[in-house]
Amino acid sequence: GDALDTAWAVRWVRAAADAMAEHRRELIDLDRAIGDGDHGENMDRGFSAAREKLEEEFAGPGAVLKMVAMTLMSKVGGAAGPLYGTAFLRAATSLGDADASAEAVAAALTAARDGVVSRGKAEVGDATMVDAWTPAVDAATQAASAGDSPAAVLAAAADAAQTGAESTDELQARKGRASYLGERSVGHRDPGAVSTVLLLRAAADAAAT
Ligand code: ADP
Ligand code: MG
Numbered sequence: 001g002d003a004l005d006t007a008w009a010v011r012w013v014r015a016a017a018d019a020m021a022e023h024r025r026e027l028i029d030l031d032r033a034i035g036d037g038d039h040g041e042n043m044d045r046g047f048s049a050a051r052e053k054l055e056e057e058f059a060g061p062g063a064v065l066k067m068v069a070m071t072l073m074s075k076v077g078g079a080a081g082p083l084y085g086t087a088f089l090r091a092a093t094s095l096g097d098a099d100a101s102a103e104a105v106a107a108a109l110t111a112a113r114d115g116v117v118s119r120g121k122a123e124v125g126d127a128t129m130v131d132a133w134t135p136a137v138d139a140a141t142q143a144a145s146a147g148d149s150p151a152a153v154l155a156a157a158a159d160a161a162q163t164g165a166e167s168t169d170e171l172q173a174r175k176g177r178a179s180y181l182g183e184r185s186v187g188h189r190d191p192g193a194v195s196t197v198l199l200l201r202a203a204a205d206a207a208a209t
């Protein structure tokens, strides 16, 4: 069938590493406006380190995501390292070693989002990556219930994440470094919401191949 296998997860990591390298400057500039300007560097470093570990043998897609989780936790630092590390670890556990159906993909995204929320305690509207993750999870769940393919579920998630990231433009940041700016954080897009879009788009592109 069209279930997502280990090769998909490997393509995802490569596509994510490409996207973080390509958008490094954009993520740095977004973080410079409301944070400390390191988000692009952090994400590029983490995913390029993960890409270097793709030669290992993996028992299934979950094993690839677990490797990514461990790599992000050890290489990324800051707020994003533990948050994305937790997201990938929860997604890995949710997927396990089996190839992923549409329902399994939606469940893994839900687990990832729940991991980010339990770690960072942000709610929708706080202008963080949760504002990208939560609409993505909702769209993915809806697409899976409608009988869409795993690739279509991921594409729906990426589209919804993009809209969610745009919604942070007019929000005041209430978690993370950007919250130190108070009202001055309004008018800026959250960098972690943008990196979440890049990740989900990479996952969708890897599934469409
Ligand atoms: P740091 O702020 O430590 O320099 P990064 O710049 O790598 O870390 O990541 C910043 C991003 O992390 C923010 O744009 C935001 O999306 C996300 N973030 C920060 N704190 C939280 C939190 N408590 N919950 C969810 N996301 C958060
Ligand atoms: Mg930063």
Ligand code: MG
Binding pocket: 036, 038, 078, 079
């Ligand atoms: Mg930092």
